[in-house]
Amino acid sequence: MSSRDLILGRVRRAIADVHQDDTPYEQAIDRSYLREHGGRSVEETVDLLAENLADYRARVHRTDTGGLPVLIARLLTGHGSTSVLVPAGLDQDWLAATEVTRVPDRTESTPHELDRVDSVVTGCALAIAETGTLVLDGGPEQGRRRITLVPDHHICVVRVPGQVVSSVPQAMGRLDPTRPLTWISGPSATSDIELDRVEGVHGPRTLEVVLVSGE
Numbered sequence: 528m529s530s531r532d533l534i535l536g537r538v539r540r541a542i543a544d545v546h547q548d549d550t551p552y553e554q555a556i557d558r559s560y561l562r563e564h565g566g567r568s569v570e571e572t573v574d575l576l577a578e579n580l581a582d583y584r585a586r587v588h589r590t591d592t593g594g595l596p597v598l599i600a601r602l603l604t605g606h607g608s609t610s611v612l613v614p615a616g617l618d619q620d621w622l623a624a625t626e627v628t629r630v631p632d633r634t635e636s637t638p639h640e641l642d643r644v645d646s647v648v649t650g651c652a653l654a655i656a657e658t659g660t661l662v663l664d665g666g667p668e669q670g671r672r673r674i675t676l677v678p679d680h681h682i683c684v685v686r687v688p689g690q691v692v693s694s695v696p697q698a699m700g701r702l703d704p705t706r707p708l709t710w711i712s713g714p715s716a717t718s719d720i721e722l723d724r725v726e727g728v729h730g731p732r733t734l735e736v737v738l739v740s741g742e
């Protein structure tokens with residue numbers, strides 16, 4: 528008998544007398560809990576998102592649709608970027624004001640090649656105000672998960688108010704659980720036992736979030 532068979536046998540014996548409940552998962556879990564804290568207006572929810580993003584040391588910018596290309600160009604120039612990684616479905620108008628070399632998101636790109644790209648620009652699936660969290664689900668304007676984990680500079684565009692929700696429960700109701708979800712709260716950071724903060728260990732050292740109104 529293999530170790531696997533031994534462990535599975537113990538599991539089967541442990542649950543042998545457990546009543547089988549055929550209640551669908553959606554009905555088995557009580558979801559009558561509070562879905563958000565307070566009764567914020569749309570403007571207050573967006574302000575809370577900006578506040579919590581900044582608290583996580585993300586750089587927050589605000590603009591409208593017409594000003595987005597110029598702002599992205601300014602952020603790329605300010606970072607000293609000479610190349611930018613572009614998801615296949617990204618709106619090309621977003622990069623219309625910059626001459627920075629565009630690198631397409633390709634399946635065959637190696638981690639070393641991605642590491643040589645200065646910046647990446649993506650959209651997002653949702654942004655959660657109460658936690659200051661961006662959620663990416665691999666959609667056309669977000670690309671593969673790895674392109675937001677390897678380059679050192681990530682510019683993420685959030686459409687306001689359509690992509691902003693107040694709380695995690697509200698986000699879960701709008702997200703597709705079968706998608707590859709990436710939850711981002713600020714730039715990459717970790718701390719040792721003495722709480723010395725180190726940024727850029729497992730993701731971009733610089734996260735810039737652009738809140739775009741008028742979408």
